[in-house]
Amino acid sequence: MSDIAARTPPEATLRRLTTVTAIDICGYAQRAEADDADAVRTVQLVAQAFGEIAARRRGRIFHRAGDGFLAEFPSASDGVLAAVEIIEEMRKRDTLSPNGVAVKLRAGVHVGDVVDQPNGDLLGHGVNVAARLQAEAGPGRVLVSLHAVNLVREKIDVAFHRRGPLALKNIDEPVTAFEALRTGTRPRLLQALRRRLASARLAAIPLALAGALVAGAFLASQLGPVRQQVDPSQSAGERLAHGIIASGRRYDSRSALDTRYLTRVFTDLARSRDSGDAVVAGLVADGDVEGAMHAIDEALDQSTLAPDRRRRLLHQLGALAYEREPLRAIAAYRDILNAHPGDFDAWFRLALSLAIVDRNEEALEAFDRALKVHDPSDEHGMIELLTRRASSLMHLGDRRAAIQSLETAEKRAQMLGAVELDAAAKTSLAQAYLGLNEIPRAKSYAVAAHALQSRYGLDRDRGRALNILGQIAEKEGDLQTAAAFYEQQEEITKAVGYAASRSEALWFLANLKLAEGDLEAAERSFSTGLRVARAAASADNEFMHLVGLAEVATRRSQRGKACSHISEAEKVFSGSVIGPRTQEKLSAIGCPFAPANQSSLQGG
Structure with missing residues (x-):
């Protein structure tokens, strides 16, 4: 529904206040790829169900865009209840498609200004905010703006759990949002x-x-x-x-x-x-x-x-939200910076939070602002700042600029005698050159990083260098050596208790087994990696292993099992960037996949 959110009204038209409810079907594109006729039937059934609910709630659907619908209602109560009821209706039906994949909707509700169009359509800020809230809602969830909540609180059989101010795309000010929940356990x-x-x-x-x-x-x-x-x-x-x-x-x-x-x-x-x-x-x-x-x-x-x-x-809120709700962290840090533009911590944490949700252009701008206000006497902090800034540059595809930033970090670390930071910069340089397919340079930096880490006992960091060396060996066609590097990574990270890196090693080993056609060995590695990722609370690795298990099931023609794994993956998806290798897997598997943060699907 991005086309809906982007529309702006003519300046001279009269505005009025109304309640706008936006809904869409999660994973519609993947559903259409898998079975176009089924996808069309699904949209028709959702349109019919939502139309009936809207009419019952004295509203009307005023815009359709593919799998998305916009409706207006005469009261905030009607708009919120319509959103909750359509979600519940789809849950009751459980599945509308013959392939056994459940239909999941998400919704956003806002009370705001709109402008009537001659064809019955509506434009304006009220529409844009509702659409953006819908885009941030998870599958089966309803997000409601504070404006709407203030009008319905204590009046309807719905409770509201605050999600905090959200920094919505293309909306100037953070929007305080609440998740709508039927009264029950959570309200108590x-x-x-x-x-x-x-x-x-x-x-x-x-x-x-x-x-x-x-x-x-x-x-x-x-x-x-x-x-x-x-x-x-x-x-x-x-x-x-x-x-x-x-x-x-x-x-x-x-x-x-x-x-x-x-x-x-x-x-x-x-x-x-x-x-x-x-x-x-x-x-x-x-x-x-x-x-x-x-x-x-x-x-x-x-x-x-x-x-x-x-x-x-706000710093307390940002520090806690950074782990689980980066949009809340973004809003908190921006709130700080509105009043305190020289707050280095707020700029730096804002940059990191933006990077999590793949808003890397904004993240890069925040990193640059952090560089301007950073204490020049803090050399360790400067090196780390340059290294993390390079990560956003790589996600934007500007690996040359990332290399320039990393080379500066490497030189500063060497001058300071900071071995750990030097090794980290070298490892990132290896990753950057690997992305440019400049294998000799990538190998040189990875070998140098691994040598430093081995000499100074930096075993926790060795895993990443070994992983890059494994990827290089794969590119060189030496799968046996690649497997040896991944096995070393798995062994070392298991010994030091670095579960996330161990889980990563198991994922690469499983993919080698897939390439060999050994589905049983691949399934074992993916399953072990999944257990390790869950024990480490590493949602990103958990997601990758679930996709891997779905690929194994797909190769065995077990579509129901594959889509079950993808459904699990959708629930744990953290909002981080999805790389091209995983994107290819998702496309090949063909099961609906619609995480709340759609923008993160275009990874580097």
Whole structure:
């Protein structure tokens, strides 16, 4: 429905306020590729069902675009209920197609200005926001703007779970969005959370005690074996930061910028004497990150916040959202930068969050702004910044510019004597040259990186260099050597407990077995890799292994099983970039695949 979201009205036409509900069919393109006639029937059935619901709710469908529909309603209540009801209707029918693949819809609802067109169509900001919310909703989900929620709250049998401000594409200001849920278990949980927040504020828990409890509870309940590595002399804030890094999948314990940022944010939290901060700290300690973000959202809703207090809260929200809801992190960091344009941490975290959702042009701009405000005396941070900036350049296809940035990082690391950063820059240079198919240079850098990592015992980092050497061997047609490198990667990363890299090695080994036609061995490697990825909470690797298992099932002509794996993959898809190799697999498998973040399908 991108054509709908992009339309703008003539300036001189009268505007009016209405409720717009946008829906579309997830995975329609893949469904059409697999069976065009079935896809057409599916659209017809959805159109009929949505038309009936819209009429019952006093609305009308005013625009159709392929698999997408836009409807207007006389009240926000009707618009929200229509969205919830069409989702429920499709769930009841379970499947509308003979190949056994369920139909999944997603919806967005907004109350805003529109402009009537002579043909009955509507244009305007109200339409654009509804369409963008629909594009960000997951399969089977409904996202509703704050404008609409304020008009229907407590009036209909629907509860709303705040998703926070979302930085929607081509919408100037962040849009505060809520997920619409039929009343039931989730609302009761939210009510319990609100009671917990209220009682904690009344109690005004002393933060000195809370900090100690936070650290101990978090380490005991979340870190498992990692807790053995925690320095007991660390402050409560440092322990919380360490715990977030150890239990997450996007923060890196070797990153000076990650560690420094989280330590500052959570040290500020632990030292605060505010009872609301005590609640947030306690929720993080319990591993309830979603509850912590909800508590921060409630604090941000207060109209009397001092600027510094608001800034600290937004950093807390961004730090937590970065792991699981990057759009919320983007909105939080942009909010900070509107008032504090010199905040390096906000620029850097904004860049990383944008890169996660494949908005790499915006990410590159944020990286460049971060470079301008970065403390020049922080050489380690500068090297890391240049290396991460290069990653966005590579995703944009500008590998030459990425190489230039990485060469600068490499030289600075060598001058500083920072072996780990030097090896990381060399590894990234190898990856960049591999992407340019300049195999001799790629091999030279990969060998040099691996030599440094071996000499200085950087076993956790060796996996990536070994993986690149394996890919080079594959390109050279030496599959036996490639397998040996991947096996080394799997062995070393298993020994050091780096599950994500081990899972990656198993994926490459499985693909070699697929190339040989050994489906049983490929299935074993994909299955083992899937278990390892799940244990590591590595959604990206989990996704790749599920696609691999779907390919095995496809080769065995087990379409139902293949599509079941793809359905699982759709649920765990994190919003990261999908590479061309995986895109080819998805196309060959032919099962519907429609993650909430559609823009991430065009990877580098």
